[in-house]
Amino acid sequence: MKCHVCFRKCDIEDGKLGFCGARTVKDGVVVADNYGKLTSIALDPIEKKPLKRFYPESMILSVGSYGCSLRCPFCQNHEISWSDVAFSYKNRAEYYSPQEIASIAKRYESQGNIGVAFTYNEPLVGYELVRDTAKLVHANGMKNVLVTSGNASISILREIAxxxxxxxxxxxxxxxSYYTDVIKGNRRMVMDFIVEA
Ligand code: SF4
Structure with a gap:
């Protein structure tokens, strides 16, 4: 089955993983293997996302899983996003449901938390968790922040925006050439994503 989330359009066999290490095929459907399997969860300053003018000096519950469609040689998060260590979280990461993540965010509201940031790895290789959790966070009257490389299709962006x-x-x-040779990405897809956003 072909995955259409990013420019790679991986052909994935049943039970195998795409390049990002986060998506697989189950019963003939491409799904997020990393759904709810968090490698990191932390209450961070909003400036660490880094956002300067969005609720300055607030905190935001930041969550991430494993998987990335890029291979930046300077990645500071490779141990939780795309290295062998990161991919080992497939079998050992603790599962958090969207309901649990939204309720943890609400619990920390009294400590200055404004919502949930999807970050650390590339959130959109597991966009289903972003979509499902962000809806609940909004229902709780809180905010959602997305930190992404922008290597995702316009249809995914429209679903979560x-x-x-x-x-x-x-x-x-x-x-x-920087995108293709150094970080193994696709600049055109990022530019289209930015324009659409
Ligand atoms: S999101 Fe992952 S599985 Fe899908 S095309 Fe991109 S690298 Fe391949």
Missing amino acids: PFIDAMNIDLKGFTD
């Missing part, structure tokens, strides 16, 4: 209040879309370079 109604629930996202702020984004950091990380444009990592300015030439096609």
